[in-house]
Structure formats: C-alpha cells, structure tokens
Amino acid sequence: MKEPLQDIRRALLEADVSLPVVRKLVGSIAEKAVGTGVIRGVRPDQQLVKVVYDELISLMGGQAAHIEFSGTPPTVILMAGLQGVGKTTACGKLALYMKKKGKSCMLVATDIYRPAAIEQLITLGKQVEVPVFEAGTELSPVEIAKRGLKEAKEKGTDVLIVDTAGRLQVDATMMDELKQMKKVLNPNEVLLVVDAMTGQEAAALVSAFNLEVGITGAIMTKVDGDSRGGAALSVQEVSGKPIKFVGEGEGMNALELFYPDRMASRILGMGDVLSFVEKAQESMMKEDAEDMQKKIMEAKYDFNDYLKQLNALARMGSMGGVLKLIPGMNKVTPQQIREAERSLSIAEAMINAMTPEEREDPELLAKSPVRRKRVATESGRTEAQVGQLISQLYQMRAQMKNLAARMQDGKMPGLEDLEELSKGAKLPPGTARRKKGKSELQKQLSAIGNKQSAPKGFGSKN
Numbered sequence: 001m002k003e004p005l006q007d008i009r010r011a012l013l014e015a016d017v018s019l020p021v022v023r024k025l026v027g028s029i030a031e032k033a034v035g036t037g038v039i040r041g042v043r044p045d046q047q048l049v050k051v052v053y054d055e056l057i058s059l060m061g062g063q064a065a066h067i068e069f070s071g072t073p074p075t076v077i078l079m080a081g082l083q084g085v086g087k088t089t090a091c092g093k094l095a096l097y098m099k100k101k102g103k104s105c106m107l108v109a110t111d112i113y114r115p116a117a118i119e120q121l122i123t124l125g126k127q128v129e130v131p132v133f134e135a136g137t138e139l140s141p142v143e144i145a146k147r148g149l150k151e152a153k154e155k156g157t158d159v160l161i162v163d164t165a166g167r168l169q170v171d172a173t174m175m176d177e178l179k180q181m182k183k184v185l186n187p188n189e190v191l192l193v194v195d196a197m198t199g200q201e202a203a204a205l206v207s208a209f210n211l212e213v214g215i216t217g218a219i220m221t222k223v224d225g226d227s228r229g230g231a232a233l234s235v236q237e238v239s240g241k242p243i244k245f246v247g248e249g250e251g252m253n254a255l256e257l258f259y260p261d262r263m264a265s266r267i268l269g270m271g272d273v274l275s276f277v278e279k280a281q282e283s284m285m286k287e288d289a290e291d292m293q294k295k296i297m298e299a300k301y302d303f304n305d306y307l308k309q310l311n312a313l314a315r316m317g318s319m320g321g322v323l324k325l326i327p328g329m330n331k332v333t334p335q336q337i338r339e340a341e342r343s344l345s346i347a348e349a350m351i352n353a354m355t356p357e358e359r360e361d362p363e364l365l366a367k368s369p370v371r372r373k374r375v376a377t378e379s380g381r382t383e384a385q386v387g388q389l390i391s392q393l394y395q396m397r398a399q400m401k402n403l404a405a406r407m408q409d410g411k412m413p414g415l416e417d418l419e420e421l422s423k424g425a426k427l428p429p430g431t432a433r434r435k436k437g438k439s440e441l442q443k444q445l446s447a448i449g450n451k452q453s454a455p456k457g458f459g460s461k462n
Contacts (some may be wrong), residue, residue, distance in 0.1 A: 020237075064088065064219075064284075076149065079094075080213065082195075098158070105159045107133070107163065108133045108144065110144045111141070189216045192209050192215045193219045202231035203237070203238045220235070221247045301393070308324035
C-alpha cells in the first residue's frame with residue numbers, strides 16, 4: 001500500500017490540492033483501503049481506484065448544491081473575490097443562468113474603485129439582456145447596494161446579484177466593506193469566486209473569506225485552464241461550504257452546476273464525459289441532431305453537415321476546455337490545442353470557399369481539378385489540402401454506411417465501430433499527435449474509465 005499511496009499523494013499535489021487536504025485525504029484512503037477484502041475478479045489496484053474516487057466525491061460535498069431561493073423575492077446573491085478572478089464576468093454568467101431558469105434578474109455594480117468594472121457589468125448586462133443598477137462612483141458601495149435592493153423590490157425582481165470590489169489581496173478594508181454590505185442586504189447567498197488556477201493558494205483564500213465574512217458557497221472560474229481543478233478539494237475542506245458553480249470558457253453560457261463526481265473524474269485524469277455530452281447537446285439543435293442521424297443512416301453526410309459540426313464545436317467553448325472533458329485527453333498540450341484549432345479554421349475556410357452545390361454534392365469537387373483549384377485559391381490553401389478534406393469526407397461516409405448497416409441488422413454499434421468512425425473523421429493537416437502517457441495517479445488508477453489514446457485526428461503537420 002505504501003508505494004501506491006505515495007503516488008496518489010504526489011499526483012494530488014500536482015493537481016493543485018493543498019498539502020493539509022492531501023494529508024487528510026491520503027490518511028482516509030489508507031484507513032479505508034487497508035483490511036478491505038478484495039472482491040473476486042477485481043484487482044487490488046482497481047479496488048483502490050474506487051476508494052480514492054469515493055473519497056474525492058465525499059470531500060467535495062457528495063452531490064450538487066443548488067442556490068437557496070428566498071420565499072419572498074428578491075433572492076439576494078452577494079458576490080465576493082479577489083481582483084482578476086473573473087468575478088464580474090461570473091455575475092453576468094450567473095444572471096444568464098438564472099434567466100434560463102425563468103427568473104427575472106437585476107445586477108448591481110458597487111465597485112466604485114474601478115470604473116472599468118462598472119462599464120464591464122453594464123456591457124455584460126446588455127449582452128445577457130439583464131438590467132444593471134449603477135450609481136456611478138460618488139456613493140459608497142453600501143449605499144449603492146441598499147438602493148439596488150430597494151429598486152429590485154419595487155420591480156418584483158426574482159434574483160438580485162451584487163458585484164463587489166475585488167482587491168489584489170485580502171485586507172481589513174475589503175472585509176469590513178463586505179461585512180457592512182452583508183448586514184444591509186441580508187443575502188441568501190454569499191458566493192466567493194475562486195480562480196481554479198490559484199491551486200493550493202485557494203485554501204488560504206477561502207479560509208480567510210469564510211472566517212471574516214461567512215460564505216455560503218463558491219464559484220470556481222477558469223476550470224478550462226491548465227489546472228485539473230484540484231483547488232475544488234480545498235474549498236470544501238477548509239470552509240465546509242460547497243462549490244455551487246464552475247465557469248469554463250469565456251462565453252456567457254459557460255457556467256454550470258458543480259458536480260463532485262465529475263470533478264473527481266477530472267482530478268483523476270479520467271475526463272468528464274457527462275459534461276461533454278451536455279455541452280454537445282446544448283450546442284446542437286434537436287432538429288439538426290435528427291437530420292444528422294438521418295444522414296448517417298443514409299450515408300449522405302456532406303460539407304454542409306461538416307460545417308454544422310464545426311460551428312457546434314465552436315459553441316461548446318474553447319477546445320482546451322472541451323478536450324479536458326474527454327478521457328485520455330487531459331495531457332494534450334496548449335500547442336497541440338492551438339494547432340487543432342488552426343486545423344478547424346483551415347477546414348472552415350475551405351468549406352466556405354465552396355459553392356452551395358459543391359457543399360451538397362462533394363462529387364463535383366472530387367471530379368473537377370478546376371473546382372478544387374478555385375477552392376484552394378479562395379481559401380488560401382493548397383490543392384492537396386482541399387483533396388485531403390474531400391478524402392476525409394468520403395472516409396466518414398464509408399464508415400457511416402457500415403455503421404448504418406449494422407444498426408439496420410439489429411446490431412448495436414460497439415466501441416470498435418465508433419473507433420472506426422473516428423478514424424474517418426480526421427482533422428485536416430496541422431494538428432500534432434500527442435504522446436501517449438499516463439500520470440502517476442493514472443497508472444495507479446487505471447481501472448475507472450477506459451483510458452483511450454488521442455483521436456487519430458491529431459496527425460501530421462502542414
């Protein structure tokens with residue numbers, strides 16, 4: 001047990017979990033793992049995986065925590081955090097989230113020390129179509145908050161979200177101001193916005209805010225960055241308060257409920273397939289999905305469909321954030337991600353250079369060197385690249401035809417069929433192949449989830 005526990009400890013520290021939390025977690029894992037009978041047919045290291053996974057989920061609260069709404073509107077949410085963590089943006093995202101839930105919202109700008117923050121909130125409010133209450137920089141933040149609350153009550157607003165001033169560091173003045181605002185507003189929620197990239201520093205930050213102000217939960221931003229999200233473990237442990245939302249990407253839609261089991265999968269390097277599927281569902285209209293299914297069954301996939309999929313992928317957020325949700329893809333480097341994004345842009349440029357007839361009937365391009373040359377010239381690419389794109393489409397059609405035949409025979413497609421389909425779905429040249437390899441924790445915890453190598457699309461360069 002000693003060696004695997006050392007590997008787990010090292011991997012958790014690499015995932016930005018604070019040292020005290022790591023010690024407690026490893027101790028708990030050792031206590032529960034030692035002496036546990038090994039289930040027949042399950043290797044000891046596989047059983048250790050389950051213990052670690054369950055402990056991570058337990059440490060992060062066990063289940064999703066929702067906003068506590070007031071019986072008498074408005075529900076007041078006070079947002080706090082250091083400068084630069086994405087607090088103001090999180091206010092806008094949260095307003096849009098509430099709006100989607102059928103709640104009327106109002107934002108309040110109280111950061112009088114940074115006029116740009118007020119302008120930013122006004123801009124975000126227009127973007128998500130939510131009114132913003134602001135009174136410039138002459139009144140105190142507490143007075144602005146009081147007036148904002150009064151207006152929200154008069155208008156019958158369901159949710160009032162108050163953006164507060166951030167500081168470069170935790171200081172007494174900042175805490176006193178937050179305490180006064182909390183006293184005046186009597187908020188239902190005090191949410192601390194935490195940058196996932198702060199890693200082990202998150203524990204001290206959360207502890208300070210909770211001790212001085214008293215938080216009810218947290219919003220973790222920039223989860224789509226390089227960090228695995230290990231800071232999530234520190235938040236729950238040091239404050240006893242749950243993370244309620246995570247922000248992934250710059251889009252205003254990039255805010256979702258925090259699910260401990262999904263974050264546990266990310267920390268262990270197993271991806272987050274459920275979040276990936278949800279993002280895909282949100283980015284593709286139901287009608288498009290049904291039309292795509294029909295075309296797959298009839299093997300009539302064309303460049304219009306290819307372009308729709310590229311646009312749907314773009315709506316899912318940053319490619320880095322999307323790839324981190326897929327098992328086995330958490331080790332893709334920023335350079336490889338940039339190259340993949342460039343490849344998709346190249347494909348989009350070539351498709352946009354095609355005529356409507358060529359998009360619908362790829363054979364026109366396949367049979368005409370003149371057409372291929374025109375597309376290459378208009379898109380700024382080479383004829384060879386246009387030819388490769390056409391070839392990829394035909395490969396995908398062939399695989400779809402085989403898949404449809406199996407389904408019509410009453411056979412459900414297995415993983416091998418989906419893998420074959422992905423071989424046809426290669427990205428255009430310009431995407432680097434990632435090196436295979438596992439982290440120390442993945443080596444120890446290889447049982448949960450099927451560890452898969454990167455898609456074949458991560459291939460040759462121009």
